[in-house]
Ligand SMILES: O=C(O)CCC(=O)C(=O)O
């Protein structure tokens with residue numbers, strides 16, 4: 020979901036040393052589940068180490084991604100226009116999140132990946148194998164984290180969240196983002212519109228799905244916005260995964276979790292940033308409403324019942340300039356609350 024920002028500033032308003040949570044997944048389960056819940060409540064964001072995703076799976080994915088973005092533009096275009104799946108460049112989407120990047124957006128089911136790989140790679144079977152292995156690994160990681168979240172919330176059914184993205188009809192997607200370095204724009208003589216040493220790579224937004232698992236190369240740029248409006252840089256580390264709470268999980272926890280607003284600023288002059296992102300989403304007809312354990316007379320549901328499809332349709336059809344936050348509230352928040 021795009022956060023309205025009438026006069027977006029590229030400047031990090033202020034930064035302060037905050038301890039973005041780094042969670043070690045090898046910790047004892049009951050400790051781990053509490054740490055994860057706390058991070059979801061305070062930040063809607065954390066990094067994980069000792070995540071168990073094999074190094075080879077990660078490095079093969081990074082290689083395939085780099086090879087793809089290194090191709091000539093005409094070759095990349097063969098992956099098809101991003102409507103919604105395929106290759107896109109420069110301003111992304113029409114949903115208000117401005118930015119200058121190239122990206123490849125894919126569905127996560129093996130049949131679609133295999134089909135699209137034919138237009139993406141000269142070695143489609145290798146490409147689809149690498150992407151499938153990566154997606155399977157990060158989906159397993161997401162499910163593990165979602166099960167721990169359920170445990171940490173003392174929900175009897177541990178799979179209450181993870182079963183949505185394990186469902187055969189899940190609507191998850193996978194994206195590779197590529198941010199050319201500033202040198203690229205200088206060479207094109209596109210004199211930076213906004214700022215000489217910073218460009219907006221990906222505008223401020225929250226992710227609408229349930230959970231996002233992001234990994235990047237060693238080039239920074241990602242920032243998260245804390246609730247007091249401070250932008251905090253997320254230092255790049257190719258060995259960790261970044262986890263974001265999505266708007267759907269925020270709603271399912273009846274607003275107990277926050278969904279972190281984030282953006283990417285391009286400041287590196289020489290090296291491109293590349294990130295690989297798995298967005299775990301439920302089936303289109305799944306209802307996204309607060310789980311019963313988190314609703315009580317003292318804490319009534321903040322949200323109307325809506326399906327993932329209704330949510331997506333409304334938000335992705337909004338055009339820039341709409342007052343998106345008001346629409347968000349109208350669509351999602353129950354009449355009893357003015358905001359959620
Ligand atoms: O590319 C990145 O590092 C972040 C991109 C992002 O937030 C997104 O694709 O939703």
Ligand SMILES: [Fe+2]
Nearest residue numbers: 224225226281
């Ligand atoms: Fe995002």
